[in-house]
Every structure is written in structure tokens, then in C-alpha cells.
Amino acid sequence: MNKPIFNLLNILIRLTSITLLSILFLGAFTLYLAKFYEPKRIEPEVANSSLKQQTEVTEHDFIIDEGYELVVANCTNCHSAKLVTQNRATAEGWKNTIVWMQETQNLWDLGEYEDKIVAYLARNYAPTQQGRRKNLERVEWYNLEPEQ
Amino acid sequence: MVKRRDFIRSSVLASAASLIGFKIAHAAKMPYGYVPVLSQQDIPFSKHQDMVVLNDRPWNIEAMAHLLDDRVTPENKMFVRNNGIIPKNMDVNTWELLIDGESALAQKKYTLDDLQSKFKSYTYQLTLECGGNGRSEFNPPAKGNQWTVGAVSCAEWTGVRLKDVLNDVGIKDSAIYVGYYGSDTHLSGDSSKDAISRGIPLSKAMMEETLLAYKMNGEDIPLAHGFPVRLVAGGWPASASGKWINRLSIRNKIHDGEKMGGSSYRIPCESVAPGTEVNDGDMCIIESMPVKSLITYPKSGALVRRNQKFEVRGHAWAGEKEVRTVDYSVDFGATWQACTLEKPKNRLAWQHWKTTVSLSKTGYYELWVRATDDQGMMQPMVVPGWNPKGYLNNACHRIAIKSV
Numbered sequence: 001m002n003k004p005i006f007n008l009l010n011i012l013i014r015l016t017s018i019t020l021l022s023i024l025f026l027g028a029f030t031l032y033l034a035k036f037y038e039p040k041r042i043e044p045e046v047a048n049s050s051l052k053q054q055t056e057v058t059e060h061d062f063i064i065d066e067g068y069e070l071v072v073a074n075c076t077n078c079h080s081a082k083l084v085t086q087n088r089a090t091a092e093g094w095k096n097t098i099v100w101m102q103e104t105q106n107l108w109d110l111g112e113y114e115d116k117i118v119a120y121l122a123r124n125y126a127p128t129q130q131g132r133r134k135n136l137e138r139v140e141w142y143n144l145e146p147e148q
Numbered sequence: 149m150v151k152r153r154d155f156i157r158s159s160v161l162a163s164a165a166s167l168i169g170f171k172i173a174h175a176a177k178m179p180y181g182y183v184p185v186l187s188q189q190d191i192p193f194s195k196h197q198d199m200v201v202l203n204d205r206p207w208n209i210e211a212m213a214h215l216l217d218d219r220v221t222p223e224n225k226m227f228v229r230n231n232g233i234i235p236k237n238m239d240v241n242t243w244e245l246l247i248d249g250e251s252a253l254a255q256k257k258y259t260l261d262d263l264q265s266k267f268k269s270y271t272y273q274l275t276l277e278c279g280g281n282g283r284s285e286f287n288p289p290a291k292g293n294q295w296t297v298g299a300v301s302c303a304e305w306t307g308v309r310l311k312d313v314l315n316d317v318g319i320k321d322s323a324i325y326v327g328y329y330g331s332d333t334h335l336s337g338d339s340s341k342d343a344i345s346r347g348i349p350l351s352k353a354m355m356e357e358t359l360l361a362y363k364m365n366g367e368d369i370p371l372a373h374g375f376p377v378r379l380v381a382g383g384w385p386a387s388a389s390g391k392w393i394n395r396l397s398i399r400n401k402i403h404d405g406e407k408m409g410g411s412s413y414r415i416p417c418e419s420v421a422p423g424t425e426v427n428d429g430d431m432c433i434i435e436s437m438p439v440k441s442l443i444t445y446p447k448s449g450a451l452v453r454r455n456q457k458f459e460v461r462g463h464a465w466a467g468e469k470e471v472r473t474v475d476y477s478v479d480f481g482a483t484w485q486a487c488t489l490e491k492p493k494n495r496l497a498w499q500h501w502k503t504t505v506s507l508s509k510t511g512y513y514e515l516w517v518r519a520t521d522d523q524g525m526m527q528p529m530v531v532p533g534w535n536p537k538g539y540l541n542n543a544c545h546r547i548a549i550k551s552v
Contacts, residue, residue, distance in 0.1 A: 078335040080205035088289040097291060106336035130287045132530040136448065136514065139548040144450035144458055 061085050067120030070113050078105065084125070091122035192234050193372035196224045202293045206230040206335060206343075207372065211298035213545065214447035216463070219500060220273060221301040223370050229278050229299060230372075231407065232343020235331040235392050240368075240376045245360070249327070249397035253318025260362060260376055266316065267308035272357050273497035274382030275302045275465045276389055277437050279413050282541025285531045288423045290538025297442060297545060302463065302498040305380045307361030311354040319350070319398055326353040327403030328379055328390035345405025346413065348381050348388050350398075352435075357382055357496050360393070382496030383467040385413050385434050385539070402433070415535040422534035431536075436467030439527055440542040441474055441501070441519040448547035454510050461502035462545075464489065466521035474501040477516045478549075481529050484518065507551035518544045 061081035062068055075084055089097065095118050101107035110117060193207075196215055202208040209228040216225060240260055248255045258266075278299035283290050314326070327347035334341035352358060359380045362369060369375045374391030381388045387407065397403065407413060414431035416424075441464035452458055464471040470492060475484040487503040507513060520526045527544045 078205075078337075080203050082201070082203045083205075083293070086202055086294045087291055089291065093291070106334075106338050106341070127287075127289050130285075132287070133285065133543065136546055136548045139449045141449045141451055141550065142447070144446050144452050144456075147459065 063124040065120060065124055067116045070117050071120055074110060074113065074117060078107075084121070088125050088127040089121070090127060091118050093127075094118050094121040094125075192236075193228065193370055194224060195228070199225070199227075200296075200298065202295070206232055207234065208293045210295055211301075212447075213297050213442050213444055213462075213547070215444075216298065216300070216442060217444035217461075220365060221303045222365065223303075223367075223373070226301040226303060226373065227278065227299045228372050229293070229386060230332065230343075231387075232332040232334050234372055235333065238331065238371065238375050238392065243376050243394070245377065245393060246395040247313070247317045247398065248395065249323075250400040251320040251323035252398040253320055256317045258313070263308050263313065263360060263362070263377070267312045269306055269308055270356075270359065271304060271306040271363075272359065272382070272495075273302055273304050273493045274357060274359075274380050275300065275496060275498045276380070276382065276386040277301075277440070277465070279385030279387060279434055279437070279539045280537070282531075282543065283538035285541050285543065286422075286534060286538040287531070288534075290536065292537065299386075300440075300442070300465075300498075302465070303364050304366065305359055305361040306363035306366070307359035307377070307380070309356060310358045310360050310379070311356075313360060314353060314396075314398065317398070320400070322400040323350050323398050325349055325399040325401065325403045327397045327399055327405050327408075328393050329395040329397070329405070330374075330390050331392040331394050342406040344387065344390070344407045345403070346387050346390065346408050347397075347399070347403035347405065348379075348384065349402075349435075352381055352384065352388075355381075357494065383436055383465070385437060387413055408433075411537050413539070414537070415533075415539055419533045420535070424534075424536075426536055434539055436469070437465075438532075438540055438542040439466040439469070439471060439519050439521040439525050440464065441471075441517050441527065441545060443515060443517050443545050443547050446547070446549075448549075450547075450549050451552050452507065452549060454551050455506050455508060457504050457506045459502060460487075460505050460515060460517075461500065462517065463498040464501055464517075464519035465498040466519065466525075468496070469521040469523060469525075470495075471499050471519050472522045472524075473520045474499075475518050475520075476503060476505070477518070478505065478507065478513050480514060481516060487517070507549070510551045513549045513551060514546045515549055516544050516546050 062071060062085060098107065098114065195209060198212055198215055199209050200212065202210060207228050207230050211225050211227055218225065243260055245258045278295060280292055281295045281299035282297060283292060284294040284296050325347055327345060329342065329345050332343045334343050360377055361380045362377050364370065364373060369378060377393050378391045379389045379393055410428050411431050413434050415434060416426045417430055417432040420426055442462045443460060444462040445460065446458065460476065464474050471489065474487040474489050476487055477484045487501040489501045490499050492499045518527045527542050529544055531541055531543050
């Protein structure tokens with residue numbers, strides 16, 4: 001006589017467990033992703049050092065690698081990160097760009113950080129040999145329907 | 149391949165997707181519709197959501213080829229190129245244009261009312277292309293915004309002829325150049341610096357189609373495109389067509405404003421091997437843009453049935469010159485067929501071309517289009533002469549097609 005009730009309870013408990021487990025798992029996975037992909041923030045000591053002003057990181061555009069914080073703090077005061085990340089150059093090329101910005105665009109002396117910044121840029125945003133003309137890339141195929 | 153939609157940045161997961169996308173694609177291309185909420189507050193324009201943001205400080209945004217299918221480019225598909233910060237609070241009631249310079253007979257000021265009441269107005273369709281359009285293809289890479297094909301437009305501009313205004317001021321015999329100053333501000337916030345102050349030789353300034361424009365496509369010029377008044381010097385690098393103009397100087401020498409010297413908007417006077425360092429003194433100012441064309445329909449990636457007839461169309465332009473022929477190839481340049489080409493609406497307007505194509509065999513194809521100007525100059529199939537700043541890439545446009 002208790003059997004149907006027991007069955008019902010059993011099902012309810014099972015359902016609740018599955019739901020709770022799913023929530024836990026999804027939560028953990030989201031946290032894991034967040035931790036994995038969330039870019040590092042500028043450490044206070046970096047932000048408060050000789051850098052001209054602290055930059056709030058609102059774009060997660062830069063590749064995360066040694067020197068990343070210095071680049072964010074020094075290169076995104078005047079222009080967006082995108083102006084950096086869409087370009088490619090050798091260490092010499094990046095150094096020349098810095099010198100040009102210092103001579104004409106009011107960029108400050110980067111002091112001891114300069115070598116680290118140049119190294120970061122040359123490592124992560126180096127030119128690739130693309131020849132005289134590349135293949136057509138990233139084509140999204142679609143069916144061409146007759147025009148109306 | 150990560151789709152553009154995945155670049156939405158409103159959640160942790162979307163952030164993750166954008167970072168993954170970045171690492172795979174090596175391009176921080178993000179359409180206007182999905183810029184971070186924080187920067188959205190200052191967006192002073194509205195663009196089609198498929199427009200590609202190359203840079204959001206300063207704003208630099210380009211179209212994709214298929215967005216430029218309109219005969220006259222509407223505002224929401226027009227590229228944005230800025231050197232500095234777009235001015236805020238431009239007030240047409242207090243706006244004035246000062247004309248001065250060593251070679252001006254007098255200094256004069258004009259309000260917008262003055263311009264509209266004193267001078268006859270003209271309307272022209274004028275092609276404006278960024279000098280660096282196509283920069284992304286140069287090897288070794290050139291510094292700057294990595295434009296692909298979409299930094300070009302042909303809108304309908306209404307205004308007064310610059311020559312009428314200059315003549316009203318009076319031009320000394322010594323005049324050779326007209327320089328402009330605008331209300332945009334330098335990125336560094338330094339108010340003593342101009343973001344850009346370029347200009348045009350007097351001969352270009354005196355052309356009938358060179359306008360002090362106050363309307364674009366029949367409406368007030370949108371803020372991002374130079375409200376209330378801008379220069380429009382069609383067929384030349386668009387940087388010659390200053391926005392938010394407040395002062396013009398009639399010069400007795402080549403204008404020496406910001407981005408006139410050094411390597412800005414200049415190419416080596418004699419051609420150089422890729423990667424060569426060129427002294428500033430050996431760089432020459434770009435004037436007329438070279439012959440070029442764009443396939444605006446279909447969008448690259450079309451799957452067509454074998455023997456299915458489909459229309460292919462686009463525009464062609466040639467700086468100061470007219471386009472004489474447009475040809476297409478579906479066999480990687482081995483054979484070429486002529487397209488139908490319209491005359492320009494007026495001088496310096498882009499010209500519309502079209503043709504019908506069908507592919508008798510299945511397989512992967514590329515459709516290439518090549519324009520030839522009225523002097524016989526043709527678009528090259530590969531990237532043309534390398535130059536340090538990556539200007540003037542007029543290599544033929546290509547789209548991918550599969551016949552299935």
C-alpha cells in the first residue's frame with residue numbers, strides 16, 4: 001500500500017538529484033571556463049608604478065603571455081588594443097613603431113618596460129610569410145538562391 | 149571556424165568564445181552590433197551589423213564586399229576612417245569656415261547660411277577610397293589599420309564648389325595648395341596637435357566636382373562622416389577629403405599639416421623591393437587612386453548548381469580617370485570575358501558592371517574581376533608594388549564559388 005508513494009518519492013528524489021547534479025556540473029564548468037579564459041587584471045603594483053595612468057581593461061583582445069599587463073597599461077591609453085593586435089611586425093618593426101609614437105604621438109618613455117613590451121609584441125604578433133597573394137580563406141559556403 | 153555572432157561579449161562564455169576565436173582567426177574583427185557595452189555609449193553612428201570594426205579608438209570600420217552592392221552607398225554601409233577622435237556637439241548655428249593662408253587675398257569667414265545663399269549648389273556621386281584600402285595583403289606587412297577591400301564608398305554629395313568659395317576670397321598667383329583643418333581631436337588628448345590636416349593641390353581644388361559638401365545622400369552629413377561641412381575630393385585618397393572642416397588655408401607651398409609629411413599617404417617615388425627602408429625625402433604624395441573594381445554580388449562562398457545561370461555584378465572606378473572595360477575570369481586568369489559596363493553618373497563616380505555566369509563543370513572556382521582604365525592601365529592579379537605604408541593595393545578582387 002506504501003509502494004506507489006515510495007515509487008513517487010523515489011522518482012522525485014532521483015529527479016531532484018539529477019537536476020542538482022546538472023546545476024553543480026554546469027556551474028563548475030562555467031567557473032572553470034571563466035577561470036581559464038578570464039584575462040589577468042593589471043596587478044596594483046604594475047598599475048601604480050611609473051606607468052602614466054591605469055587602464056581599465058574592457059577588451060580582452062591581447063594574447064595572454066608574459067608582458068601582457070605592460071602592453072595593456074602602456075599601449076591602450078590613446079588607442080584601442082585593436083590597433084596593436086591587427087598589426088604584425090618583427091622586434092625591430094615594433095621598436096620603430098614605439099619610437100615613432102614617442103617622436104610624434106606623445107608616447108612617454110617606457111624605460112625598463114620597453115624591452116619586455118617589444119619582446120611580447122614580437123613573440124605574439126610576428127609577421128607570417130603570406131607571399132604575393134594568399135588563398136581565399138574563411139569562406140562561408142551558402143546556397144545561391146535566385147534573386148527576387 | 150568561429151562565426152561572428154560568437155563575438156558577443158556579454159557573458160563569461162561569450163568572452164571565452166571571443167578569445168578562442170581570436171586565437172584561431174588571428175583577427176580581432178568584431179561587427180558593430182556587438183561591441184562591448186562600455187564603448188557602445190560613445191558610438192556616434194549606426195552601421196550595418198556586418199560592418200567590420202578594425203579599431204574602436206579611433207573608430208575605423210570597413211564594409212565587406214557584398215555590403216557595397218547598392219549603386220549609391222548608404223550611410224550604414226559606408227566605411228569610417230578616423231585618425232583622431234570624432235568631435236562632439238558640432239553646432240551648425242555656430243559653425244564657421246575660416247579661409248586664410250599666404251596665398252589668400254583676404255581672410256574671410258563663412259557660416260553655412262553664407263555658403264548656401266551666396267553660392268550655387270551641385271550634387272555629384274563621388275568615389276572615396278581610403279589610400280590604405282587593401283593594406284592587409286602587403287608582405288612584409290605594413291603598419292596601420294589592416295583594411296581588406298571595404299574602405300571605399302560612392303555616395304551622393306551636395307555642396308558648393310570649392311573653387312567658387314576660393315574665388316570669392318581671392319587667390320594670389322603664388323597659390324599652389326589648399327590645406328584643411330578640422331574639429332577632430334588628437335588621440336593623445338593634446339589640444340596643440342591636429343589629428344590630421346591634409347589637403348589638395350590648387351588644380352584639384354579648382355575642379356568642378358571638388359565640393360565643400362553639406363549633404364550626403366540628400367540628408368545632413370552624418371557626424372561620423374564630417375557634419376556639418378566636409379571637403380569631398382573624389383578619386384583621391386579619402387584623407388584628402390577632410391571632415392568637420394573649420395578652416396582652409398590657401399598655401400604658397402605644399403601644405404605642411406599633420407599627415408602631409410613623412411611617409412603618410414606617400415609611396416616611394418621610385419619603386420622598391422619589398423621590405424626596403426625608404427627615406428622620407430624619397431617618398432611622394434599619392435594623388436589620383438589607381439583603377440580598381442569590386443564584386444558586390446554574389447557574396448563570396450556561393451554554391452551554384454552546374455549550368456545554373458547567375459548574375460555577377462559590382463562597381464569599378466579609376467581615380468581621376470574613367471573605367472573603359474571590366475573583364476572576368478573563372479579559370480584563375482587563363483581566359484577573360486567582357487562584362488557590361490555603364491558610364492559613370494558623373495565624372496569621379498564609380499561605374500556599375502555586370503555579367504551572367506554559368507559553370508559547366510562541378511568544382512571549386514574563383515571569380516576574378518579586372519578593370520582597365522581609359523589609359524589602358526589594368527588591375528594586377530597579384531599585390532602591386534610594395535610600399536612601406538601599404539597603400540594603393542588594387543589587385544583584382546576574387547570571390548570563391550563552388551559548382552555542385
